[in-house]
Amino acid sequence: AQSVTQPDIHITVSEGASLELRCNYSYGATPYLFWYVQSPGQGLQLLLKYFSGDTLVQGIKGFEAEFKRSQSSFNLRKPSVHWSDAAEYFCAVDFTGGGNKLTFGTGTQLKVEL
Amino acid sequence: DADVTQTPRNRITKTGKRIMLECSQTKGHDRMYWYRQDPGLGLRLIYYSFDVKDINKGEISDGYSVSRQAQAKFSLSLESAIPNQTALYFCATSDRLASLNEQFFGPGTRLTVL
Numbered sequence: 001a002q003s004v005t006q007p008d009i010h011i012t013v014s015e016g017a018s019l020e021l022r023c024n025y026s027y028g029a030t031p032y033l034f035w036y037v038q039s040p041g042q043g044l045q046l047l048l049k050y051f052s053g054d055t056l057v058q059g060i061k062g063f064e065a066e067f068k069r070s071q072s073s074f075n076l077r078k079p080s081v082h083w084s085d086a087a088e089y090f091c092a093v094d095f096t097g098g099g100n101k102l103t104f105g106t107g108t109q110l111k112v113e114l
Numbered sequence: 115d116a117d118v119t120q121t122p123r124n125r126i127t128k129t130g131k132r133i134m135l136e137c138s139q140t141k142g143h144d145r146m147y148w149y150r151q152d153p154g155l156g157l158r159l160i161y162y163s164f165d166v167k168d169i170n171k172g173e174i175s176d177g178y179s180v181s182r183q184a185q186a187k188f189s190l191s192l193e194s195a196i197p198n199q200t201a202l203y204f205c206a207t208s209d210r211l212a213s214l215n216e217q218f219f220g221p222g223t224r225l226t227v228l
Contacts, residue, residue: 034218043221044157045219046216046217049216066151090156094215100208100215100217102159104149104158
């Protein structure tokens with residue numbers, strides 16, 4: 001079955017430190033890949049997305065993600081975390097080749113220590 | 115995203131009651147979705163609709179029904195609510211003509227079934 005794995009349920013980083021959130025998916029071909037952020041009491045906001053082209057994708061709020069086909073991974077990174085980045089982050093995958101059906105990972109809760 | 119609204123934002127009800135959650139969008143998108151979010155499980159797709167005459171079951175449709183009253187409106191009903199339907203419910207929209215078919219989320223409805 002197609003699945004999306006976010007192995008880290010909780011991550012705590014200090015403000016100013018770098019961040020990497022992991023996402024792996026089970027699929028042979030390259031799917032459509034997304035990262036969303038959910039701030040407390042808010043809906044989901046798209047950070048970035050990837051289907052083809054340059055495997056390093058830039059998003060909003062200083063985030064980037066790198067697609068690695070050999071590892072079936074799409075990890076999210078930020079060089080320097082701000083306290084306002086504390087939120088829950090979801091990796092989502094469209095396995096239907098643009099058919100618009102997203103499968104979400106279970107999320108990673110990010111805490112930022114001042 | 116203010117372009118996707120959900121009513122009510124919070125609802126407490128009792129087991130066996132019929133509940134309707136409503137979603138409206140002003141984005142002009144043709145595709146709409148209903149998800150539920152449970153802690154540790156991420157978001158799971160309940161139903162989706164690619165146009166007014168198209169309704170499809172998602173991963174967890176049992177106990178739910180939907181109605182697409184117009185392109186801009188997509189309602190989710192719980193015919194007889196049960197406690198394990200307590201969750202955060204999100205509506206989302208997307209445009210089939212847009213690149214990578216990003217989904218835009220409403221602010222969510224928190225439903226508690228006692």
